[in-house]
Amino acid sequence: MPETPSLHIVEVAPRDGLQNEATPVVTRDKLELIEACVAAGVDRIEVASFAHPSLVPQMADAEAVIEQLSEAALARAIALVLNQRGLERALRTRIREINVVVAASEGFARANQRATRTELLATARNVLADARAADLRRSLTISVAFGCPFDGEVDPHEVVRIVETIREADPACEIALGDTIGAAAPGDVARMLELLADLVAPNELRLHFHNTRNAGIANAWEAMRLGVRTFDASMGGIGGCPFAPRATGNIATEDLVWMATRSGYRTNVDLERAITIAPLTTRLLGHEVASMVARAGTFPAGTSSQPNPSL
Template sequence: MDQPSIEIVEVSPRDGLQNEATPFSTDEKVALIEGCLGAGLRRIEVASFVNPARVPQMADAEAVLARLSPAAFDGAIGLVLNERGLDRALATPLQEINYVVVVTETFSEKNQGASVEENLAMAANVTRRAREAGLRTSITVSAAFGCPYEGEVTPQQLYAIVDQVADLEPFEIAIADTIGVAVPRDVHERMQGVREIVGSRPIQLRCHFHNTRNTGLANAMAAVEEGVTVLDASLGGIGGCPFAPNATGNIPTEDLAYMLSRSGYHLGVDFARLFEVVDLLSQKLPNPVPGLLTRAGMFPALS
């Protein structure tokens, strides 16, 4: 019997690095991306087309893309937050972009300088233009479980946004716990509601969890139990949102891959090569990465 498959979207080159104070050179970013590719990670967030004054770590997006191998573009993803970002992405070989819609007004203004309504209108324009240019568009619904400024986010608030996003017909909708407040019960409830809203439309569902309160891996498994087959993760667990206070810590890719592989899912990941890339990050960053698998080692041990 074939193993069920889970796809990991590697976000360390974008979501991982954007909140790190340690600068990474263009060559180091390219080495990170190519290392992820060599470890079997096929979909990778490689760049963010945002204002370099606001996110300096992402200032060299075009330079990074210019140095990637052709194979990287089969699954490379670029983040865009407005039409200016889309214009930049369209001038590159990227075949996929990700747009972000925030559930709450205050965070939407902080993240993109626009109201939720304005952001949804922009998402419609970006999705349409990207489709006309032959690019796939995924839309991340951010602050889906809680907001750093407004507090609790109700399921009804989330569903109202997902309903409007689904009408734009992206190929994928990602539900993001941007500040790491969710617990598995929340994930079960909200993913069931999201799936009902999407209905029979050909929209893939994906989840993005932060491990801020040490619930990220449990939430990822809850999402899988609800039929989600695509999960975001970041090597070593690095990352966070610069515009969301205390939004630290993505799920460590290697820890997630270990949990899922031991649970009987096929990932296509080479753990030995994955460890090598985590080691590159560990040597560069001033503090140990949050991920635990590279400290404890595989079980059974890698031969």
């Protein structure tokens, strides 16, 4: 028997998935979505963002969502924090893990967070230090790590520099590489992991892909093949950054888990159960979701939560 590597899935539908949706989703419905994802076996889950409510109105109920999480969901919950004001709000809730975001490009830093890249990195360091002092688990996402809607190509060495800074400032902070606009192809992923190899092992990284140009699942495959074990994904493949023009959804949790499972990886997600979430998402958002596995079903039918025994 070959070894069966295990993947960790960070579910982002309730945050990255919802924030770009025009249809407002009320707190009660968000909680239903979150608890359904947790029941399906996701390892961690983005539940809220402490962005300013006027900029991201869909996330205005962050405190209310966190207040009403079950203990199982709270243990897995992550909230997005963009600045000190966000951290202050987070510290008044029960949340135990925060995710901080810095942009890899000047154009995106300006458009998304109204600051320079350097200012964002300084803010992130301060927020991480305070979150560490408050004993919160911490992760940092480098957005537009593979390409920017405003500046075009992003020099991978810029990403390396950010990783260096954060590894030095807070070695226990998990680092996520965000392909915010689906600009990466597998060759980019391989090169990025190679450039980062001396700073951080692939199995300590987390990768976040969007399927904008249909390469998201291929990128995830290349990353897992090269040792990455933690992936962001959203049930149904919903999502997209409100500040990235023509952004489309995250890779779908169902599609990622099916591909990985059939390729011999283990996850904690019950795929048949995950698929039942798509109708809920469709009802909340008023449109069909992008996940292909949710539509086509698994292959072979009904037996796809165990790694492919023939591989």
